Amino acid sequence: MASLPTPSSGLHDGTRVEALREALATRVVVADGAMGTMLQAHDPTLEDFQNLEGCNEILNVTRPDIVRSVHEEYFAVGVDCVETNTFGTNFAALSEYDITERNLELSEAGARIAREVADEFTAKTGQQRWVLGSMGPGTKLPTLGHAPYTVLRDAYQINAEGMIAGGADALLVETTQDLLQTKSAILGARRALEATGTNLPLICSVTVETTGTMLLGSEIGAALTALEPLGIDMIGLNCATGPAEM
Template identity: 40%
Template sequence: MTAPTYTRAQALPEILKNRIAVLDGAMGTMIQRFKLDEAAYRGERFKDFHKDVKGNNELLSLTRPDVIRDVHESYLAAGADLIETNTFGATTIAQSDYDMADLAREMNVASARIAREACDKFSTPDKPRFVCGALGPTPKTASISPDVNDAGARNVTFEQLRAAYLEQVEALVEGGADVLLVETIFDTLNAKAALFAIDEYFANSNERLPVIISGTVTDASGRILSGQTVTAFWASVRHIQPLAVGLNCALGATLMRPYIQELSKVAGDTFISCYPNAGLPNPMSDTGFDETPDVTSRLLREFAAEGLVNIVGGCCGTTPQHIEAIHQSVGSQPPRNLKRGVFYKEDPVAA
């Protein structure tokens, strides 16, 4: 199995071989700091919309692009190499909760363009910046019943997920994404629908973007919510030939270490990403979590010193202060080495 030839972000694989790249932090955490009310979310365009929309962060790419731009630029100024589009919930499935499914495509295009402009503003020949088109898990799960009395019940189908993700991928690429990031995966079947849609898009277009896959270990069991261990999860998604695979969310860096160690071992031919949240809930903390920028950056520096990671960043509760500390902490650390290039020439799973 040979490495894919990318039509965008061609420099990224070489960068990851030579240094640890920094991903941005939490979008939602930063939006909360603006203390936006219902009217701010609605803007003039949706002032008479029939349903409350406060909390629909993806809508802000249409009504308050200045807020989203400010968040992106704050992370880029802090040293982020990659920033995620404001599209975690920008699928028709997620937006149906707000009766805004028909706006999903527009949200993705607009979000990608805002991120593209921010990256272009901060990019230099020595430090290019990359837009990661974020594909979230949706609020529905294809593997788990929503009804405790009916184990066979489902509230979404694979086909519905595939169609929603395909629309999102098309719009993200149209808006200028360099990378596609399937993240916060709690149900592997949802992720496989996203990866199927990505593969479909690649087959039908002249594009091939790097793909990053990031799962979520939900507790000390070491499994994602749909029941797979980290090793089993990797076996289920490696067919897409991702540029990187990793873990994010749910756990702070302290609790994430053994699962990153496991993933780094089994995915020896692929770059590893890790962007934990800011620890456990702490009502006394400014961010609501217990891992300060100093703590998070120290822990990720330890991950780097162990040779575990190629991409690091932050999830829920992390701020530009976290990203700046991480950037400074890992900057002198060498990246994790791949075992045999980017991908095994003979793939034992495929064989």
């Protein structure tokens, strides 16, 4: 697998991020795969989840060894990037467990684990590795009135600020099904970047169903028109269908 020249371990974060931008613009960059099923394969206990069964992000603080091992397995087979275990550190998902106040803690912990493993593999293999801060869709669609847009946006800002503090190289708004929810995540991320004085790539992936539209009926052209002015670096598709349908 082709890779960029490896900088020294003392590389400034800004240089590492610019190397990611260059890689994204000039070659195929390979990221990891599933997180949840990999975590479940370790059979975490109810105690590991602090009695919040299914809240995978809790493992960032109770069982960082499990989360670390998942990142290690992906890096070991040569991926360039891993996503943080933060898919559910947003208002919608955390509110189901009544732990919205732990957003920053879990977001930063997830990014920090991934950062440490990425740096270890960069030093060990001579291949630059990166961390993508995962910002999942949650379970509430603001277009349908499930949650207020501003509440979602402000929680995404906290999520993003935590991952920036933990060392993420880019922010990935992913698996979005509702354009208003997508917008809340992107603008939350942009606010976090501005608040922290950070310039990281902002990537977005929308979910398109077999019908050819997002869950609430938006076509990909409509999604592009709505999202491009928000200041994203890349847009793509993920989940819902297989490669042929995409």
